[in-house]
Amino acid sequence: CSLYLNLNRGFTEMHCMSGHSNFVSCVCIIPPSDLYPRGLIATGGNDHNICIFTVDNPAPLYILKGHKNTVCSLSSGKFGTLLSGSWDATAKVWLNDRCMMTLQGHTAAIWAVKILPEQGLMLTGSADKTIKLWKAGRCGRTFTGHEDCVRGLAILSEMEFLSCANDASVRRWQISGECLQVYYGHTNYIYSISVFPQCKDFVTTGEDRSLRIWKQGECAQTIRLPAQSVWCCCVLDNGDIVVGASDGIIRVFTESLERTASAEEIQAFENELSQASIDPKTGDLGDINADDLPGKEHLKDPGTRDGQTRLIKDNGKIEAYQWSVSEGRWIKIGDVVGSSGATQQTSGKVLFEGKEYDYVFTVDVNESGPSYKLPYNITDDPWLTAYNFLQKNDLNPMFLDQVAKFIMDNTKGQTLSTSAQFSDPFTGAGRYVPGSSSGSSTVPAADPFTGAGRYVPGSASNAVAPVGGVDPYTGTGAYQSAAAKVENIYFPKKDAVTFDQANPMQILGKLKELNGSAAEEHKLTEDDLITLEKLLSATCNTSAETPTAQQLQTLWRAVNWPEDIVFPALDILRLSVRHPTVNENFCSEKDHVQLIILLLKFLNPKGKEANQLLALRALCNCFVSQAGQKLMMEQRDEIMTQAIEMKFGSNKNIHIALATLMLNYAVCLHKVNNIEGKAQCLSIISTVIEVVKDLEAIFRLLVALGTLISDDTNAVQLAKSLGVDSHIKKYASVSEPAKVKECCRFVLNLL
CATH class of the missing domain: 1.25.10.10 (Leucine-rich Repeat Variant)
Known part of the structure; x- marks a missing residue:
């Protein structure tokens, strides 16, 4: 985790913070308090821990332990409250260095959490395709509508919020449970969503190599990046947009002329974008037949909307261009691979219980018995995977050799690619390629008398022992002069209150x-x-x-x-x-x-x-x-x-x-x-x-x-x-x- 300091134009690294033993999957700012006037930084990691840092020290102030799997989402609230979501299908509420409560109810990984402005209300979004509203630690409502894993949440007001999901949609919800609107534009997983300050416009990023800016409920601008997976986005207080992508680079986009990059930097970005390789299965390019594509002359005609994509064939290569309304020109966004005439094909991942795997096998133990899912990554030990599979499903350990051999035979000895890969901060695996899986698995006074002289339980008054000479429960001796200073005789209470009266x-x-x-x-x-x-x-x-x-x-x-x-x-x-x-x-x-x-x-x-x-x-x-x-x-x-x-x-x-x-x-x-x-x-x-x-x-x-x-x-x-x-x-x-x-x-x- 690195802390960057904004010096006029550009950012300079201030600290490289370390404390996790594995990758960091989420970061959150805890607002300033009397004790920490500059605020704190919270990070969640694959080591199941949350590290809390001050802004001027690279070592953690303290570490929060309690989750049983990767911590993949964090949100801060008033008075130092921190909400965390994890692959262990729980969310936890923390106050300072203590876990105050655990929110249980989801059946798969919790990939998104948000604390609402109204105190006591919290939201969690999960790979089980649902969103839950929690009131004081208890589930008050479940929102259903997304057709795949919920990846991100953003707060619009005390009464409304947004969600994005692997079904390539954004939904606007009322706290009462009603879905007010569904937004479509992305052509693949949407990983992240963030709201502009003081309005209801927002930005989204996803698996289709794009950052999309939404205004008045419409996609107003599409910005392509030279990276397949655009994992996260954040709108700063000044309206600038920060995005992090699978090429390991953080980019900042702005409407401000003062902060706009130099012409040389913009040209370098466009050159990098034009040299990118696009797999048609991951974007919005549709079915491609190279023989039917026009040449460069097709780019003489202007586009009809911002972000519109056009494909052309030039010297045997298929190139993709995007129309920019603001600049009135077509900008090259990469070369298309994996289509007719191309030589490169991207391998995919399979999603199972909120995590991505190279393989998810279906194992039939016997003809009449149930089927079991066996997830496997090529970096895993087949014998250990087989052992864990048998343990999890309470199967006979005598099957160990058979299951391990099945894994090795069906993975054909594949090994991990040596090319550099960045992990999905939500699933811990490489990016998902549509078509390689069927999607995620499916983973809340006295009792009234009914007659004279009849016995009714509790019909007698409830007397309790006086406290400090005055009984606050019965009011005995409670009269005081209006001028007298009221003394706290009520709490802390020392002894239990009992129900003693009876006939x-x-x-x-x-x-x-x-x-x-x-x-x-x-x-x-x-x-x-x-x-x-x-x-x-x-x-x-x-x-x-x-x-x-x-x-x-x-x-x-x-x-x-x-x-x-x-x-x-x-x-x-x-x-x-x-x-x-x-x-x-x-x-x-x-x-x-x-x-x-x-x-x-x-x-x-x-x-x-x-x-x-x-x-x-x-x-x-x-x-x-x-x-x-x-x-x-x-x-x-x-x-x-x-x-x-x-x-x-x-x-x-x-x-x-x-x-x-x-x-x-x-x-x-x-x-x-x-x-x-x-x-x-x-x-x-x-x-x-x-x-x-x-x-x-x-x-x-x-x-x-x-x-x-x-x-x-x-x-x-x-x-x-x-x-x-x-x-x-x-x-x-x-x-x-x-x-x-x-x-x-x-x-x-x-x-």
Whole structure:
């Protein structure tokens, strides 16, 4: 990676930066910050790493490790956020030197990533032909329409973006999912796209040897280059266009007369262009019959559009010319090879799972069994390739000799060409030639009463322990003089919030009622009911007895009742799990998996609301003891992934329980200072807080936010990058309850 300094006209190399152990595939600028006022440079490499450089040191400031394959795309956002895409089919969000979250959902290499101007929104484009929109670390929408691998993304505004792909098209999209326009002009893969500042015009580069400039939705200018693959382009702030190509040269094009190259330099470029060799299969030349081509006199007639191509035959050679509107003349862009009378033919590559190979064989293990794809490059060891193929597909290692011999027989002993080749920064291989492959492989308050005296789970109020003499959850003692200075009594929260209130008599009454109508295989005996009554008494502190193994076994049978009658048993579980003995028993290494499987089963968006509510409350109450905290942290990914689905309902008590679950996770994460866990929790809170309306749920989410970002600058920066401040600032003016307004202002102060 080299850093170039612009000195009036031309660029001078300032640093040659090194830190990767293999080729560099992408570069990105991280904007200036207080700590690094000149900004940083990020590079992604084939060694799976990302190197971060300062502008005045050739050695990396630090190296980001975590991807399992080549890092091929990078994008920077506000507050130092960095988004990376990789061949390992994941994207990762980084803040300073830490991975904050991993975006999983694509089924092939992620070749393009962009952070949108609206905080918390990110885009990824993949070899699986799709684009995904991510909100706070979760996939919110998948864009489909491209017919081949997506290679590049560019942002037009907060609401629109562009994409380019191997299907030779550019698409303009709305964030809402609608494809607004499709642009055609390139005749081969489009590798890169970049937008002009302050407008919606853009440039593209591709495998047809061209840089194309698009204005008002039309291709306004085509610039040919003396290199087959034009890998990348970038529009500078002054409107100049920088392109990098497969001949290893970076070229800058400008509209400015002040910066235009000298006549000698332009003539040298045209001479180089005229001497290039063009393979008709890679461009827009069509089928060529040399005998039918006219001579040089054909160039006397002017072209009809900029970039128009004409072929002529001169002294037995076929030459290609391009019309330049600005100069009013035909410019030679090369000699055509591989057509009639030509002697040179370009060999192609085959695309498989987002990477290019010399060969992709189809292997049939037996007549009735499935077929397997075996990719191979002539630089590979056939024995190692055969071994990896058998391992990947779980095939008998006895086939090793047979597969290796098959590779060697079918590659006819080919070896790597000695001519200089530049690698595709996206696939790591040489350029693709159409016709050599079929394309890429195909690789998201209280519960309402229904009648007087009836038992309804959660009908009692949710009391919690006071904090600092004032209970912010119930509002007890919250009155203050208007002149008094408000003190932050809300966060960081030190202890878990639990759901303790219940009416044991109503719970037992409902349990007995449902037991009477239950199927025989589920029915509890009178002794079983007495056992559960004793358990409820022991765990609600109305007796001094310790829960017994028999009581817990009976409870476990009851909570496995059918979904339509299980809720009173779930309520007993919710209350019982607060007892140290029960918590240790159900959350210990022996039985913890069964408990989580049971509770997550009820967090089905199509399930009964009573079961959803009580399962969430039981999860919250697990945090009361050390065994439960350990279990909840170990199973964090599964629990959070399932629990977030509860945000879409309209039951405010479910929202309060979901917010409490996030708050209890925040308490644990604050204690252990787990930044990856904080990132996950922050991303969920930032999505949930946009959906829920109940102010008690909002309050608990605000306390969770404050707890997560207290005394942690990395967490503060991540919260900013997720746009948390924009999601919560409306609550700073809530009049009642006062605790919402006060807590919100304390969180905003930290941000």
